Every structure is written in C-alpha cells, then in structure tokens.
Amino acid sequence: MVDTTYQVQGMTCGHCVSSVSAEVRAIPGVHDVQVDLAAGRVTVSSDQPLDAELVRAAVDEAGYDLIDD
Template identity: 70%
Template sequence: METTTYPVTGMTCGHCVTSVTAEVSRIPGVTDVAVDLAGGTVTVSADRAIDRETVRAAVDEAGYELGGAS
C-alpha cells in the first residue's frame, strides 16, 4: 500500500472536497482519498505507486492546483 499527501491550492468549501475526492478516486489503483480542507492537502492511498503527474491531472480536472515541487 502506498500513501502520499499532496498540497492542493484553491479549495475553500465542501464542494471543493467532493470534486477533488471524486476525480482522484477515478485513478486506477487508488483505494482511498482523504481531503483536509483546513490543511489544504489530499492524502491518496493506493495499491500501487501513483505518479505525481497523474494526481496533478486529476486535481486539475477538479478545478484546483497541486502545490509543491514537481
């Protein structure tokens, strides 16, 4: 099991949490998504390693931006 936490910018409400959770959950191999609205992070658990760019694309599709180093 791989678990990684990523910073996400632009999330301000429950709708943001729902959107990010839905998009990231669609990534093959993802088993759990936990969004911390106050902390501005998303923690992704998967049964295999998930490429950061794949997570970035899902967060972007939800309308937000993955922060931190590439």
Template identity: 75%
Template sequence: MVTTTYQVQGMTCGHCVSAVSAEVGAIPGVRDVRVELASGQVTVDSETPLDVTSVRAAVDEAGYELVDA
C-alpha cells in the same frame, strides 16, 4: 498499500472536497482519498506509488492546483 500526501491550493468548501475526492479517486489503483479542507492536504492510499502527473491532472480537472513539493 502506499500512502501519499499532496498539497492542493484553492479549495474553500465542501464542494471542493467532493470534486477533488472524486477526480483523484478515479485514478486507477487508488483505494481511498482523504481531503482536509483547512490545510489543503489530500492523502491518497493506493495499490502502488502514483505518478504525480496523474494526480496533477486529476486535481486540475477538479479545478484546483497541486502545489509542488
């Protein structure tokens, strides 16, 4: 299991958390998604390391922005 934390910009409410969780959770291999609204951190547990392009696309689809590390 691989755990990775991403920074997401633009989330302001519970709906934001649900949208990001659903989109990132749909990426193949993702087992769990935890979103901390206050900090904008999204922690993802996956079977293998995720391609950041896939994560960025999922976050964009939810309507938010993945902040570059």
C-alpha cells in the same frame, strides 16, 4: 498499500472536497482519498506509488492546483 499526501491550492468548501475526491478516486489503483480542507492536503491510498502527473491532472480537472514541494 501506499499513502501519499499532496498539497492542493484553492479548496475552500465541501464542494471542493467532493470534486477533488471524485477526480482523484478515479485514478486506477486508488483505494481511498482523504481531504483535509483546512490544511489543503489530500492523502491518497493506492496499490503502488502514483505518478504525480496523474494526480496533478485529476486535481486540475477538479479545478484546483497541486503545489510542488
């Protein structure tokens, strides 16, 4: 199992958390998604490392922006 944390910009409420969680959870191989609203972080547990562009597309679909490190 691999845990990867991403920084997401624009989340401000519980609905934001639900939207991002649902979209990221739909990526094949993802087992769990934890969102820290206050810190703007999303931690994803998956079978193997995920392609960052898949995560970016999922976050974008939810209406938010993945911040590059």
